[in-house]
Amino acid sequence: MNPLLDFTGLPRFDTITPEHVAPAMHQLLDENRALIARLIAPDTPATWDDFVQPMLDAGERLSRAWGIVGHLHSVNDIPPWREAYNALLPEVSSFYADLGQNLALYSKYKALASSDAFGTLTAARKKIIDNELRDFRLSGAELPEDKKPRFKAIQEALSALAAKFSENVLDATNAHAEWITDAAELAGLPDDVIAAARAAAEKESKPGWKFTLHAPSYMPVLQYANHRDLRARMYRASATRAAEFGPTEWDNGPLIDQILALRDEEAKLLGYANFAEVSLATKMAENPAQVIAFLRDLAHKARPFAERDLAELRAFAQTECGLATLESWDMAWVSEKLRQSRYSFSDDEVKQYFPEQKVLSGLFRVVESLYNVQLLPDTAPVWNPTVRFFRIERLNPLSGAGQLIGQFYVDLYARETKRGGAWMDEAITRRRITSADFSSTIQTPVAYLNCNFPAPIGEGEKQRPATFSHDDVITLFHECGHGLHHLLTQVDELPISGIRGVEWDAVELPSQFMENFCWEWDVLSGMTAHVDTGAALPRALYDKMLAAKNFQSGLQMLRQIEFSLFDFQLHSDYQPGGAQTVRQLLDAVRREVAVIVPPEWNRFPNSFSHIFGGGYAAGYYSYKWAEVLSADAYSAFEEASQKTGSTLDAATGERFWREILAVGGARPALESFAAFRGRAPQPDALLRHSGMVVAA
Structure with missing residues (x-):
């Protein structure tokens, strides 16, 4: 039996091979097509049991199998898996595009929604039907027949371009290695980073040390390496990945233009002014103006703190580090030096306590x-x-x-x-x-x-x-x-x-909520042991970490707002093929909200996989939007800790589970939040957690 077709338990990763993909997916696609043909027949009643449930059952088998293939493409991107994934991607994309445009299916859902039986369904099932009707409209089901082939072609092209974008970033990341043979260039780097670089070189039977653009190798170089030229080389290599400076086949610049043009065309076909409006149809935010206003308000509040952060950094770079100019490849290094100077600890010192x-x-x-x-x-x-x-x-x-x-x-x-x-x-x-x-x-x-x-x-x-x-x-x-x-x-x-x-701009609530516990003493004290001595994190070191928690929080918040505003304006104000280029739009966003401007040759958009290779197009703002929700939700645990002595409060946790985690997408996220908190969300907790409350 093809292991991709075994749905009796866990995925059979020990037996699934790329050769299983095509036969399994073809069988599942054929089964789904045959089922749909039966379900849209006039003699199939438009009821939950006769129509909706069979669709869900067959659809789950298909999505589970394709999900395994997509997962292996992400975590084991070797040539056979990449080929197997890309070979089936067009057909799978085509199937889902056809599904979303199937007028007969859409009519069955509409018939169920207008029937007497609809009133007898549970609230959860009613929500599912409402979501399906919305998604059919967003998939082009209501388009004139002569427009549907083009809409379908756009969907298929966007799927292929997103996959190619991510593959280009990975290939460009893997292609660069910094080989060091002079030990003097390693000055400042932590011992474990040096050891990992030595092990990487030994793996290829080469002398010296190998550094790559993967985060565990790249980030410590930027943060700790005293050798400025090494930092500069690594920064440039990372900042120019998947751009015109490297192999043409890895250049994501043309892909960005194609993706934006296709998204804009898709939006216009659906009757929307831009792709941002399409994106918001499934989110909490009501319209583009609300998102832009939200981001600009946050930027206004964060900017004074970011300007203070940068002024301190530049002054320290000049007086303590001997740097007349602060370049992009100096930022993390000088920041780490300033943090050590101000709070008397380093990230590397802390790291030893977290095996x-x-x-x-x-x-x-x-x-x-x-x-x-x-x-x-x-x-x-x-x-x-x-x-x-x-x-x-x-x-x-x-x-x-x-x-x-x-x-x-x-x-x-x-x-x-x-x-x-x-x-x-x-x-x-x-x-x-x-x-x-x-x-x-x-x-x-x-x-x-x-x-x-x-x-x-x-x-x-x-x-x-x-x-x-x-x-x-x-x-x-x-x-x-x-x-x-x-x-x-x-x-x-x-x-x-x-x-x-769950609305996309609420899906980050539970994730960002969990981050807060990483700053609680009663959590950290029980999850640390020095890798060499076994000693727990000293309270004095924790106090320094806490004092430094909002170190450069203004800069960090403005950076996220810059990315969010760039993404949103790219999908609302920007005209693909117009007079303004993507880079010019990014420059304009930076002039409005940023206090740090990277070098002209920085090609950040070319590796912005969240919006070009993932699901965050016109939705990157969700991180900040949901952070307001998560900070406010966590403040309920802070309030409970005033009585119990700990934010690990089981009663509040049970309520959070019951009202937020347990209900999934069964009701609007705003209702779930209000059910937990007893009121609408407020931004005060986020600003307080970020250290952006001005003392009276």
């Missing part, structure tokens, strides 16, 4: 304390030997026995075959399955948690455990928040279970 196992156990303790669950090691086939697998059990308050509610994979380390960044994805989604005898079971959800952290160094007894920076720890908590949103759902209907059906 992988202690971090994971500390994270698990937070989850267990908040939600009355147990996280336990589990076994499953994996795609890489370093991947780990766990289960979540809900504890019965009377018996203490555990009941399985979800499982998840953890893939922590950077690899050349793995795309950059960190992300959570679905493997299996919770749903209720009803058998022919009308008995039912719950399909428990499964998630992938993916990061790009430095791996352990060495082998056997001499292996040094992986250690994570505090930023890495925050990233892990962030992705775990997404995972919990998927895994702790109590919704049994597939299309609105977990993160499904």
Whole structure:
């Protein structure tokens, strides 16, 4: 049996090969097409059981199989998997484009929505029908027949361009290596970074040290290397990835132009003024003007703090570092020097207290304390030997026995075959399955948690455990928040279970919420042990970290607003093929909100995978939008801690689970927030957490 067609349990990563992809996907696509032909027949009643449920069942099998293929394309991007994925991508994209434009299907959903039976459906099922009708409209179902082929062609082209964009970034990242043979150039770098670079060189049987553009290698060079020319070379290599300076086949510049033109054409076909309006049709924000006003208001509040941050940095660079000019490749290095000078600690010093196992156990303790669950090691086939697998059990308050509610994979380390960044994805989604005898079971959800952290160094007894920076720890908590949103759902209907059906600008709420616990003493004190001595994080060092928490928070917030405003204006005000170029628009955004302007040759857009290779087009603002929600939600735990002495308050955690995590997309996110907080969200907590409250 083709293992991609086995839906009885976990994905069979030990037996799935690229050769399985084409036959499995062709079979599933054929099955879905045959089913749709039966369902749109006049003699098929437009009811939930006769029409909607069969669609969901068949659609899940297809999406699960294709999800495995897409996952392996992301985490094991070797030529056979890339070829297998790209070979089927056009056909899969074509199928979904046809599905969204199928007028007969759309008519069946409309018939159900207007029938007497609709009134008998649960609120969850009504929401699913409403979402389907909206999505059919956004997929071009109401277009004139002569316009549908073009709309479909646009969908297929955008899928292919997004995949190619991400592949170009990965290939360009892998293509550059900085080989160091003079030990003097390593001055300032932490020992474990040097050891990892030496191991990378030894792996290729070469002398010296190998540094790459992957984050665990690249970021420490920018932050710690005293050798300015090394920093400059690495920065330029990273900032010019997938641009016209390298191989033509990896240049994302032309792809950006094509993607923007196609998105604009898609929006116009649907009757929208621009793609931003299309994007907001499935988000909390009501219109582009509201998003722009939100971002500009935040920028106005953050700018004085960012200007102060930059002035301090420039003064320190001149007086303490001997730098008359502060270049882009100096920013992280001078910032680290200033942080050490001001707060008497370094990121590398902190990193030694966060070995992988202690971090994971500390994270698990937070989850267990908040939600009355147990996280336990589990076994499953994996795609890489370093991947780990766990289960979540809900504890019965009377018996203490555990009941399985979800499982998840953890893939922590950077690899050349793995795309950059960190992300959570679905493997299996919770749903209720009803058998022919009308008995039912719950399909428990499964998630992938993916990061790009430095791996352990060495082998056997001499292996040094992986250690994570505090930023890495925050990233892990962030992705775990997404995972919990998927895994702790109590919704049994597939299309609105977990993160499904949740407005995109609210989906970051649970992830950013989890980040806050990384600053609590009662959390950190139990998840640290010095990698060499085993000593816990000293309270004095924690106090310094806390004092430095909002170090350069103004600069950091303006940077995120710059990216968000660039993305949103690119999809609302920008005219593809017009007089203004993408780079000129970015320059205009920077003149409005930024205080730091990178070199002219910086090609940041060419590796902005969130909006060109991912799902954040006209939605990058979601990070800040949801941060308002998450900070305000976390303030409920801060209020509880004034009575209990800890933000790990089980009663508040239970309420957060019940009103936010458990309901998934079953109701609007704003209603879920109000149900938890008892009121509408307010930005005060975000500004307070960011240190942007001006003392009276």
